[in-house]
Amino acid sequence: MQLRCPQSELERALHQVSRAVARRSTLPVLSNVLLAADEANLRITATNLEIALSVSFPAEVTDPGQLSVRADVFTEFIGSLPKQDVILSGTTGSNDLRVTCGTSKARIPGIPAEDFPSLPRIGDQPPTATVPVEGLREAISQVVFAAATDDSRPVLAGVLLEFRGTELTLAAADGFRLSVRSLALQQPAATDLAIIVPARALGELARVLGDGEETVQLLVTPNRSQLLARSGRLEFLSRLIDGTFPEFRQIIPKQWRTRVTVDRESFLAAARRAKIFAQSNNEVVKLHIAPGDSELDPGSLTVSAQAADAGDTEDILPARVDGPEATIAFNGRYLTDVLSVTKATEIALEMTTPNAAGVFRPVGDESFVHVVMPMVIGAA
Template sequence: MKLSCLQENLKRGLAIVSHAVAGKSTLPILSNILLASDDGRLKLAATNLEIGITCWIGAKIEDEGAVTVPAKLLSDVVGSLPNDRIDLALDVRTQTLNLKCARFETNIKGTEAGEFPTIPTIDDRIPAAVFPPVLLRETIEQVAFAAATEETRPVLQGVQLRLRDNRAIFAAADGFRLAQRIIELPEPIAQQQELIIPARALTELARIVDDDESLVEMMITPGGGQVLFHTSTVDLVSRLIDGRFPDVDRVIPQQYKTRAVLDRQELTKAVRLASFFAVASSNIVRLHMEPGGEMGPGRITISANAVEIGDNKGQIDATIQGDGGQIALNVKFLSDAIAAISTPQIALETQSPQHPAVFKPVGADGYIHIVMPMTVR
């Protein structure tokens, strides 16, 4: 293998695939990155056997070939080289990769490419769905963080994706909160699908998807055990999670007794102030809603009390429908729910202190975030 490419392109490509490198593994090859010439471009690939990422960068190919080298060492070397052309050459006999850039020369001992696991790639199959890249990334960022991080319930470590006609429904839950986003697809699907994709895989996808891409194609591997997301320069493949996802539709409240519409930035500030005290008191923050009258608007009081350090109380104006009331929530889950919404105003819907709180963006349909209440004695 003999080729040349720009340092900035190789550095960017390595940054994309390096997140799929196995941190600790009994298979040393999983700590390597595959470099291979591929149809006039340089292909970079890494996998931990759960997620695989492949990236293509522009290169001038003189001789075809492939090799795997230690991921961290290669990334450190390339990241420290000047922003100039890099010449790469492989000594096939010793499996040593030679890199020359400006006045620097490096030799890295590698391993034969044949030992690297095969990562599924796109073929001539019709995509199960296509997504606009900006909308896909926004949706993932609004949903994936609500998935569970503990391994006790593997199904909840994933994001449920339901494909229905021209809609995609993303949902994640961890037993204490639920986030769901419904988006319109640019093209109707050929067949209804229901998948559970690891939240980590989707988080990586959101990180690497380029806004300049036309569409992101999603495909299911023939065995049905993996999902592949494809763009013109990057592929991400992930195993799917087996199991039955909770019935999301049954969890989402269909009615409310109190609905408050309030300014997102003001709510963010009030909750942040309360959080300084909530963290010392079981992370509990209380929201008390009072409807307005002829004399003025309604208001919400956000408070937290920690016996050992003190307390905080803040009030913000709100348009409140219904009887008012109060609810206690986990301050981190409340903060995450607010941060997931970008509209200037947020709607908060409640039924009672024992029922979940429902957060929705005002003026934008399709997103809902549910937080379970906390019991306060």
């Protein structure tokens, strides 16, 4: 293998794939990156067997070939080089990679490319669906935080991706809350299906999607064991979770008794203040909804928290209230989580009783809904 490429392109590619490098593994090759040069491109790949990331870019290739080298040493050395062309070369019969840039040279021991895990690629296969990058990134951010953080129930540590016609629906739940976001597709999905992607993997996909790209192609492998994504020069792979996701649509309450609509940013600020005090009282943040006396006084939402050793706080926010007076309490972190991921100016909270789930809906946006189980309101 021998090629020449710009230091900046090489450094950028190594940075992009670095999130898939295994930090602790009994397999040394998983701490490596695979360098694969064809006639006109260099492809760099890393995997920890949970996810894989691959980036390709143009290079002056004089001798195509493949070699696997330690990711940490190679990445750090490339990052220390000046912004000049870098020459990478390997010789037949040796696994060493030689790096030359200006007056700097290095030899990095490698591992044969054959030892690196074989990974599927989208190639020329038609994708399952093509999704807007910004839309997918936002949708992931609005659901991934609601997934379980432990693996006691594996399906809840993942995010459901449901392809139906011209709609992609993402859903995540941890037993205490449920987040659902739908996304319109420009073209119908190749087939209707549902898969469960590990939440951590989907979060990584959102982080690495390129800002300059408009769409991302998603492909579910025929055996439905892996999800592949391609956007520009980046390719991503994740294993899938085998199992059946709960019937989330049945969890979302169909009716409400009291509905309050409030400015989202004001609600979020008040919830953050209440959370400071709630930390000393099992994270309980109390919401009191009060109807107004007239059309000029539509109502209020009081956000409060108290703890014996921390004190107490209260914010009274103007709000539009439909239905009778009501009180409900939520975990303060759950409250700030949902208020942080929506962009709508106003958000509505719907509830029936203090012990039944509350439903959050951004006003004017029917694509997102979030359900949270309440907390028992007791003495501080």
